[in-house]
Amino acid sequence: MSAEFAPSMPEVLGATVLALAVSLAVAAGAALVLQLVPPALGTLLRRVIRLVGSVPIVVMAAAVLTALLPSDTALSGMVLAVLLTATMVPVLTMRCDGIFQTVTRPLRDAAAALGAGALSIALTLVLPAALPAVAGAVLAAGAQGLGALLTLGVLQAATGTLSDTARLSPEGGTFGLGPLVLIAGTTTLAVSTLIGIYFEDFSEGSSWTRPVDVVIAWLSALPPLVYAVLLVPVVTAVRCTPPDAWSAALLFALLLGPQAALAVRGALAAVPASLREASRALGASRRQTLRHLVLPAAARPMVRHLTGAVTRATLEWLPFVAIGIAMTSPPALPAWMRTLDTRWMPLPGIPFHVPASAPSPALPDVAPVIGLLVGLTTVAAWLTPAPDSNRGRRP
């Protein structure tokens, strides 16, 4: 790793563990408090937390870096832990609250009817039931937060291993970057929608759906940094050309696809199983039920979820493309972006920036970090319960 990238691998590991522990305590505590406060206040707080938590984690990381890190601070392990904690807490609180909410109202009412107080319900009923999902959320958020923070530094170090021509070129491809990404995004949305529909409404009873669920959750939780760092050498090797606009489009598709599939499934799963059952009992086929009943009912939330997925993927994707463009073809950029690499990527005081002329680390140097991110994400995906699917609950 670059000499300017201060934390060593053990420091990154230690910072991650420390940040995970602190974030878990803070976020789970905050989410539990949300269960206990009066409903009106809880609704208000949830809106605020969801607003903050919905900000893509890479944007949150950039904001935290800019806001919290004094210009002359080197990125030590402890600083990384603080930054990571600040990045993770909002999104983690939102996810913990969502997980706690899945413990159904009848279950809470039953406990209350037996004399349990709000706190004891939260501690004895809600928390134990939600523990595996919370652990999964913590690890996923940790991986994403760490990935997002390191994106701003390690990616540059990684791309620095490549020759200048191996970086993203905006002229690449027949269509140019914009149309190409539009085509990739549209195609990905269509394919992901079909995949989401298939898994939610056509795959019940298949033994391989759970592993696929895990893989999709894993892919969607994988930090963009992993895709970006691994994509460049893979594309270079496969296409025998330097990464170009095609690579950028492929990166966008990879970031969008799993998110979009999950978004579609989430919207379809929200349509009550009883409606499908009523339709099937009236002799409607699965396809008719989907077309006449499920899709109309799910259309609005599906559009809302997909818009969120596209926004998130775009915001995750933009920094990488900006890096590539800024470092390779400044003249191709509008004037305000020409100094992007000096104005934004080497954020004030972050000694990540590796000048193009300086010696850079090779890809194997960042492999431990990538391995850590992939490992965290894998465990998180395994711990995360399947989406709240209708599969198995309905005839």
Add this chain to the structure above:
Amino acid sequence: MLQTERLTVHVGGVRALDGVSLDVPAGTVTAVIGPTGCGKTTLLRTINRMISLLPSVRIEGDVRLQGASIFTSGMRVTDLRRRVGLVGADTALLPGSVIDNMTYGLEVSGQWRTARARLVRAEEALREVHLWDEVKDQLNGPADGLTAGQRRRLTMARALALGPEVLLLDDPAAGLDPVATQRIESLIYTLRQRLTIVLVTNSVRQAARVSDQTAFLWLGRLVECSPTSRLFTTPAERLTEDYVTGRCG
């Protein structure tokens, strides 16, 4: 009309039905009684194959509708469900209006191609369940604005509109007041003249009031099936007598 032959159904590894052989004559009401969890609903759901869409279901034996097995490839499951309608106590209303609920099945069946034809058929079915006069002015209003009893009759009308040969009723009066229950029972009495009905009920008295024959299930097995008057007065099995007299179950 309808026969089950040594019907055994495993759901999620649990044997829900165990070798049930039942003969349902045409134009009769057959009540199925038994304690909770004895397999009554599983039996109904197997007869129109709603059960086979659950994961981990294994079915042995056969169900014959007018002599033809319902499990053969020649029997399309969507056609079967139109011929054998199922109305459950928890059957959901579809989103939209009363008339949307009525015309949905007609539309997807493809047999009533024009909107006019579907409306006419819907009106006939609503009249059949004595609901037309109550809802004719709110056909385009939300279906979930109806009372519980009206909703139950709407779901029955919805199934009847498709012209089924057999109607499966899963505790149709569950949770209803005595007046609404009496309406449902009168309806069953009227429908028996042209339909074959299988009625699952948790009320022994209701079974005695409306059925021609009664089947008693216990732990997934058919203990006894005989004409209702005989089963309630001189049951062949001691267990049946204990159940109908309230000494067990």
